[in-house]
Amino acid sequence: MNQKSYNFIRSFFSEYYRRHYSPEAPSKMEKREFGFSLFEGIMLRHKSISNPEELKNFLEASTPMDAYYSCAYYESPTAEMDRKGWLGADLIFDVDADHIPTRCDKVHDEWVCSSCGFVGKGVTPEKCPICYGEKFNVTTWPCETCLESAKAETIKLLDMLMDDFGFSDKEINVFFSGHRGYHVQIESETILSLDATARKEIVDYVTGLGFNAEPLESAQRIFCGWGKRSHVGVLEFIRKAEESDLRKIGIKRNAAKAIIQNKNVLLEKWASGAWWGVKGVGPETIRRLMEH
Ligand SMILES: [Zn+2]
Numbered sequence: 059m060n061q062k063s064y065n066f067i068r069s070f071f072s073e074y075y076r077r078h079y080s081p082e083a084p085s086k087m088e089k090r091e092f093g094f095s096l097f098e099g100i101m102l103r104h105k106s107i108s109n110p111e112e113l114k115n116f117l118e119a120s121t122p123m124d125a126y127y128s129c130a131y132y133e134s135p136t137a138e139m140d141r142k143g144w145l146g147a148d149l150i151f152d153v154d155a156d157h158i159p160t161r162c163d164k165v166h167d168e169w170v171c172s173s174c175g176f177v178g179k180g181v182t183p184e185k186c187p188i189c190y191g192e193k194f195n196v197t198t199w200p201c202e203t204c205l206e207s208a209k210a211e212t213i214k215l216l217d218m219l220m221d222d223f224g225f226s227d228k229e230i231n232v233f234f235s236g237h238r239g240y241h242v243q244i245e246s247e248t249i250l251s252l253d254a255t256a257r258k259e260i261v262d263y264v265t266g267l268g269f270n271a272e273p274l275e276s277a278q279r280i281f282c283g284w285g286k287r288s289h290v291g292v293l294e295f296i297r298k299a300e301e302s303d304l305r306k307i308g309i310k311r312n313a314a315k316a317i318i319q320n321k322n323v324l325l326e327k328w329a330s331g332a333w334w335g336v337k338g339v340g341p342e343t344i345r346r347l348m349e350h
């Protein structure tokens with residue numbers, strides 16, 4: 059972009075900050091680090107801003123193209139990184155279509171190997187097939203399918219955060235990430251001081267890592283968390299499934315036949331949490347359904 063274009067865009071940013079922008083400040087903003095990338099190509103970091111008014115004044119005066127604040131809280135936000143004095147942090151989830159398998163197969167994206175220049179379309183490989191290089195320049199396109207998939211996953215995540223973890227909607231903020239997804243931010247006293255291990259545990263739960271697809275004997279456990287989620291998922295799948303769908307996920311021919319023939323009885327029984335009692339549909343079949 060040439061200087062003239064930069065100036066043109068900058069004038070619109072300036073106009074926006076002066077006339078239309080009213081800052082929505084994050085909680086405890088005086089304890090956060092702010093950063094700004096300027097049109098002049100400079101990144102300003104380690105800034106402290108104590109109130110929304112000050113933020114607006116700063117944006118008007120320096121017209122940055124991007125503004126950031128840390129999800130961590132610090133004793134001295136303006137100090138160097140190792141001297142800031144970490145006090146706690148919000149919990150942030152980054153939901154991005156880049157990491158969600160989609161129908162479009164990302165055919166609209168193009169990657170170029172930084173080492174040998176080999177070009178490909180679709181999901182960026184871990185290693186270049188020609189030179190095994192691991193660095194790529196990627197040009198992405200936010201297609202409708204990608205954006206929809208990110209939105210659907212974000213909604214699932216929000217349900218989980220509210221139903222399973224009990225966060226209220228007041229504690230949760232959702233922002234468009236600027237790419238192909240959303241940032242979900244939780245500002246809550248209860249998670250503030252959680253260490254890295256505890257945060258990892260939460261992520262593992264949310265992604266279902268370590269989830270054991272055992273059919274549950276107790277009907278109670280189908281009313282919350284992953285128990286409920288897999289239960290609802292199985293019922294929905296069965297409702298629409300044909301014999302070939304069942305075969306595709308590895309269910310044996312006889313069991314698949316039994317499920318289709320007894321679909322209505324099964325759905326009724328399973329809806330109340332009774333997994334047993336249909337001839338030919340054993341625990342192994344149910345486990346396969348749940349894993350699917
Ligand atoms: Zn290469």
Ligand SMILES: [Zn+2]
Binds near residue numbers: 201202
């Ligand atoms: Zn796409």
